[in-house]
Amino acid sequence: MGQAEAVEKAKKVKFVIFDIHGILTDNTLFYAQDGVKSEAFCLNDQVGIKALMDSGVGVSFLTSKVSRDVEQMAKIYGVPPDMLWGSSAKMARLDEFEKQSGLKDDDICYVGDEMIDLGIMKRVFFSVAPADGSSEARAIADLVTMVGGGKGVARELAQFILEAQGRWETFVAQYH
């Protein structure tokens, strides 16, 4: 898909759903000897998520199971607790959200990187994969970001969407 088409799609986005592993992280899992898991997130994504929400574009995080590290990270990123979705039935979770919110597939951007994301990427209007996503995800994505997972995907995508919508300059202006 061409960049011009991706821009056209980005113009219509009202809500962005981020898969967590491979998108907000680079898929690395750190395991300590005592069995405690850690993951690495990127603080730059905080700016992207704030930019989307300040501009009226909704944001949620979708992962199969929510653990404390993901909760802490969501708090840092400013994502409200009810937008932190823990479900391995990703399609069903999306159905439920659309019923509650009145949003449709056409309003939604989904960011995913692996096999399990293919169905939902094909369903929503605008699908995005990171530079280091699986070849399967990149093949069907409307947009592949320049950065890889955990290196600022949300920040890059926020700028892409908000520039398409003519809202990025306004967001940046408040800092100048």
Place this chain on the structure above:
Amino acid sequence: MGQAEAVEKAKKVKFVIFDIHGILTDNTLFYAQDGVKSEAFCLNDQVGIKALMDSGVGVSFLTSKVSRDVEQMAKIYGVPPDMLWGSSAKMARLDEFEKQSGLKDDDICYVGDEMIDLGIMKRVFFSVAPADGSSEARAIADLVTMVGGGKGVARELAQFILEAQGRWETFVAQYH
């Protein structure tokens, strides 16, 4: 060894044994001040291991000593506890497994990266080393993966083996 020969060998693989350090990790050991060790694994390998097992190819992990972090990681990857082998006598462990399972060296793929893996790599039918394995391991490997240890070796190898066996498309299809 040429790629074509590696494909021929991959066709016959019934069981894959992964060394852990340098294969499922990049050989980095994190040590905390209080002596607790951590290691970094790659979630993408979960897909590769699932693909192998779903397609009827057995999988085990072989490391000199099993600690809690490795147990947790094996659980995430879906490898059954009895397939998590902790032994520094790698050859003897393989002998034992072959006796129990009825499998032969000719059915087995071994993935290793260091000196200690050379003997077993030469013994089994199909030997694999990661892109950043030692020069000694890469020199004798039937296949060197494009990615380095801890960056998706199991995922890449699973696709290689299952494409050779004509089973990869079937695995991917369920996600489309």
Place this chain on the structure above:
Amino acid sequence: MGQAEAVEKAKKVKFVIFDIHGILTDNTLFYAQDGVKSEAFCLNDQVGIKALMDSGVGVSFLTSKVSRDVEQMAKIYGVPPDMLWGSSAKMARLDEFEKQSGLKDDDICYVGDEMIDLGIMKRVFFSVAPADGSSEARAIADLVTMVGGGKGVARELAQFILEAQGRWETFVAQYH
């Protein structure tokens, strides 16, 4: 801005304020399952900070909130506790410091990487961004370091400033 102009500005620097995230770290946040956060610092920066202070250039670290990890790191780097500034009102903190110290904007170098740093970067005499800072920060910086955040920004900048001031050789000489 040209390198020559950056050197001229560096000659006049009496005090350097380092933003922490993205400057002394690469913006990665590690979260453990139990909610504990970690961050990665670079020991080479210790040399840069020592070089500045030994040469009579003051140093402070400015971050929105000071946590234990930042305190430990500041201790390693030799930055005095009262120079570890925790405030999200960065401008107000700078006003207060200037009143106390008698230093002016013209004496100060600020190192930042994100939107929130733009105002203070435009205010002080000499502004610096790391190689992997946001495009907005790099666009207005007087100097962009060759290394990225968490990879020795303070060490590189210290050498740049002290070479401009003719003091680097003296610092290095004590080790030969």
Place this chain on the structure above:
Amino acid sequence: MGQAEAVEKAKKVKFVIFDIHGILTDNTLFYAQDGVKSEAFCLNDQVGIKALMDSGVGVSFLTSKVSRDVEQMAKIYGVPPDMLWGSSAKMARLDEFEKQSGLKDDDICYVGDEMIDLGIMKRVFFSVAPADGSSEARAIADLVTMVGGGKGVARELAQFILEAQGRWETFVAQYH
């Protein structure tokens, strides 16, 4: 210095002293919120250190202060506790060792990366710096390794020294 001269020097090495930070690590310090520090080591170095010791070349680690993480790592690497030297007075520690062991500067290889290592690097017969060592250390080193700190410096150097001494093949042979 040319490679040929480095080989000549390597032939005479009887003992190797490794600085720890920046050599066995890449100088990254991980700090947790609760103040606990971690560091990242490379398992490949275990092979290098074993190769040196098996071949009769002594090994010690020298760092300003020994903490639990360094003790654990030394155990993994097989370095005896009395060869784990914690002293910020590096020169004095070397004097003491030479007196005890009967070894001279001419027998010793030192591997360092920063300002603090320059004196000892100039004193011993064969000095080594990693690929990402400071420009000051690399400038005076007899050999700069191809890999950076924490990425297998000890393994690469062991092979360099033992190949120069004609002992590498013997070490590798036991694994074939």
